[in-house]
Amino acid sequence: MSARAAISLMAGMSSGPPISGTASQSEREQPDSREWLSALRGTGVGRNAAVGRLHQLLVRATRFEVSRRRAALSHVRGEELDDLALQAADDALVAVLAKLDDYRGESRFTTWAYKFALLEAGVRLRRRAWQEREVVLEPEAWPLMADGRRSPQRQAEASELMQALKHSIDSCLTEHQREVLVALALNGVPLDVLAERLNTTRGALYKTLHDARRKLRSDLAQKGFTLDSI
């Protein structure tokens, strides 16, 4: 049985029509956070009904995310995007149910659950948008720092900083750090897309970027550059 079929059976699922930005009357009558937890940790018909309501909420969130990004995905058919929203909601439901014990009540349960749905949908949509695009790990073009509205002195300072930065990138970073920095910060590759291509995670990749940036700041500071405003 597929994950979708299993979830449908478990939840008596009805994903309903695509949502707009406003909560319906039925949504405003959802039980509070404690009741959510109690119902989801229960058994039988009550639990199944709660899982079904939770799935509807997650679909609402993933469709919300799709609608936000639709402009960037104009080449993708609506049916595919809606299917993608449902897949993201399915995976978010599995994640939420697996992590119920991690919920500490620091926010409303619905807000806590929404973040799983938005993460799943966001990752899928970024990857879909880049599906046919090549990921370039070398600088496509180094930025030119010329600006006619700056004084010659300010232009010279900016140019000196960029030259020093290029040198620091070449001399201080490992090859992996350099590739990650260039792809993410210069070439605009989304973190989740690069993580998938390099077979790693968003967290691990950002840590690489973070460490590279720290090295660059430290090296530039040692060379006498003031980076307070950056």
Add this chain to the structure above:
Amino acid sequence: MDKRTNDKILKRLLGPADPELLCDECFEKLDQYVELEFRGREADARIPGMRAHLEGCPACHEDYESLRDLVQSGEPND
């Protein structure tokens, strides 16, 4: 290239100056941060490092904006 574009590129290359959370910590606290912010309860003071991370990580920043906007759009009132 104007100054704003230059600064934007430098910010992307050098990242936030202040100490920041990493992605996993950000995700763990994102719901709390959004609700604190929504209620005007000093989100940045209560979750240090979150703002800097959101400035440095485009993916987490997009997730933050989505959750913030979804909560503001009129979520179920529990």
